[in-house]
Amino acid sequence: MSFSYFCECNVIPPSLERFDPGQRSEKIRVYVVNVNSLSHARRSPKKLRTEVRRDQIAQAALALIAQRGLNELNIGALAKEVRVVPSAIYRHYAHKDAVLESVLDLISKSLLENVKAVRDETPDPFDRLHLLLQRHRS
Numbered sequence: 309m310s311f312s313y314f315c316e317c318n319v320i321p322p323s324l325e326r327f328d329p330g331q332r333s334e335k336i337r338v339y340v341v342n343v344n345s346l347s348h349a350r351r352s353p354k355k356l357r358t359e360v361r362r363d364q365i366a367q368a369a370l371a372l373i374a375q376r377g378l379n380e381l382n383i384g385a386l387a388k389e390v391r392v393v394p395s396a397i398y399r400h401y402a403h404k405d406a407v408l409e410s411v412l413d414l415i416s417k418s419l420l421e422n423v424k425a426v427r428d429e430t431p432d433p434f435d436r437l438h439l440l441l442q443r444h445r446s
Contacts, residue, residue: 362400365390366410373411381408419444 356364368389372381383404387394401407422443426436 358400361396362410363414365397365400365407366414369407369411370414383407 365386369381369386372385372389376385381404383394383397386407387397390397397407401410422440426439426443429439430436
């Protein structure tokens, strides 16, 4: 914690209704803290980059679909899962269908990564299929 500056000033005891200059006052030091140096003093969490937030939203949508089904997916539940306000979802996606397209892209990428990994593990097509199904279930 760093102190930007401090000052000394007179403080009137709270029990006195009026301040009489002849009465005793207490001298205190007031330190002004550089708030930017405190990590816990931020007003809101750091904004994520758009790509990161879009991926986070797609992952959350996929999880909600797995838990509740496609018909139960809505922007409000999705926002709650991501811990943002619903309007934040619309900053990254124009509508629910755009979120679903992103989920499909996420699934496609995952499947392609699994296919590439299995292809490198064994040359036998039946073993590849078996490994691919195992990866898909896990």
